[in-house]
Amino acid sequence: MKPSILNYTLEELETLVSPKFRAKQIYNWIYNKRVDSFHEMQNIPKNLREELDAKYVIYNSTIVNKQISSDGSIKYLFKLHDGHTVETVLLLMRDTQYNEDGSIKHLPKYTVCVSSQVGCKVGCAFCLTAKGGFIRDLEASEIVEQILQVYNDNDIDSNRRVNIVYMGMGEPLDNLQNLAQAIKVFKDPNGLSISPHRQTVSTSGLSSKIDKLAKMDLGINLAISLHAVDDELRQQLMPINKAYNIASIMEAVRRFPVNLRKKVMFEYLIIKDVNDDIASAKKLVKLLNGIQSKVNLIYFNPYPGSPFCRPDTESVKKFQEYLLSKGVLCTIRESKGLDISAACGQLREQKLSGEVQ
Ligand code: SAH
Numbered sequence: 001m002k003p004s005i006l007n008y009t010l011e012e013l014e015t016l017v018s019p020k021f022r023a024k025q026i027y028n029w030i031y032n033k034r035v036d037s038f039h040e041m042q043n044i045p046k047n048l049r050e051e052l053d054a055k056y057v058i059y060n061s062t063i064v065n066k067q068i069s070s071d072g073s074i075k076y077l078f079k080l081h082d083g084h085t086v087e088t089v090l091l092l093m094r095d096t097q098y099n100e101d102g103s104i105k106h107l108p109k110y111t112v113c114v115s116s117q118v119g120c121k122v123g124c125a126f127c128l129t130a131k132g133g134f135i136r137d138l139e140a141s142e143i144v145e146q147i148l149q150v151y152n153d154n155d156i157d158s159n160r161r162v163n164i165v166y167m168g169m170g171e172p173l174d175n176l177q178n179l180a181q182a183i184k185v186f187k188d189p190n191g192l193s194i195s196p197h198r199q200t201v202s203t204s205g206l207s208s209k210i211d212k213l214a215k216m217d218l219g220i221n222l223a224i225s226l227h228a229v230d231d232e233l234r235q236q237l238m239p240i241n242k243a244y245n246i247a248s249i250m251e252a253v254r255r256f257p258v259n260l261r262k263k264v265m266f267e268y269l270i271i272k273d274v275n276d277d278i279a280s281a282k283k284l285v286k287l288l289n290g291i292q293s294k295v296n297l298i299y300f301n302p303y304p305g306s307p308f309c310r311p312d313t314e315s316v317k318k319f320q321e322y323l324l325s326k327g328v329l330c331t332i333r334e335s336k337g338l339d340i341s342a343a344c345g346q347l348r349e350q351k352l353s354g355e356v357q
């Protein structure tokens, strides 16, 4: 099988094509003009186009299902070259732009949630992706392609500001090399130019990999899926906690280089009668002491056969109010795309069980 050219940073492509200056033109065709074949690259000589076509492909995945939520979010199911499927979600939020002439413009603000693996090894008890086990890592190009295809499908201009969150299927730090490569491809000013400050890696807390990521000095934002404040409960929800307990995660976070104007995000999935009590909120405040942090509360999103229940709005609000009263920044994640089953892994599961075509 031919590799995808989306695997390479511009610097790498410069070593692969001759003369070197052609690499920038090719990058421009792919990431700005967004052609889907080498033959369309008009200012590239025919022999080089043929050589590229013989060695590489551009796109390797196809959109096999698409669901649009009432709030405008779109959930995609991609079929990879080997037939496996992964999900990508385009989240739409409203961005208000105040112009110098006093006019106000409402623009959609795009955030794309991408997958990093087919399945996941971590095995969290509340997560549908975990149920199917782990199949394989995504290649860097397969991560890059999710974004490009979402841009293409929505006619998003390459210079629009887009945020990326690595919160789709899989554990991104378990596929660190390919993740880092994709982050580098996204940030290239000749390509999509998505600054690492607008990219957030979410992890279940592989402390040693958090340190490795820190050493790579990519400038990305970090999000920790904490979900519980004592080891016993966290171990039940997230078996990975046996290998990397809460204390080890907090130490790794304290070592992580955080941009002065940024914060580490702590995700806390609220499950009814499991971790929605104020005693947990109190412990959370203590844990975060001295860390530049913000908390994102997430409603547990039930799926058929899930062992847990969605929490009451009341208890989530109380949890938030407690954190805010102690000076901890805290937002509640809107249930974007609830009606399109936006919790991680749900569209893929429906596809596998034949509920969607
Ligand atoms: N593996 C990484 C990133 C992907 S999971 C991680 O765990 O951080 C992205 C987020 O989806 C995590 O915070 C996870 O806890 C959340 N999630 C998983 N199952 C969910 C469910 N049923 N309802 C709501 N959020 C869920």
Ligand code: SF4
Pocket: 120, 121, 122, 123, 124, 127, 128, 129, 130, 168, 169, 170, 171, 203, 204, 344
């Ligand atoms: Fe993997 Fe994240 Fe799901 Fe846990 S929540 S099983 S780490 S994808």
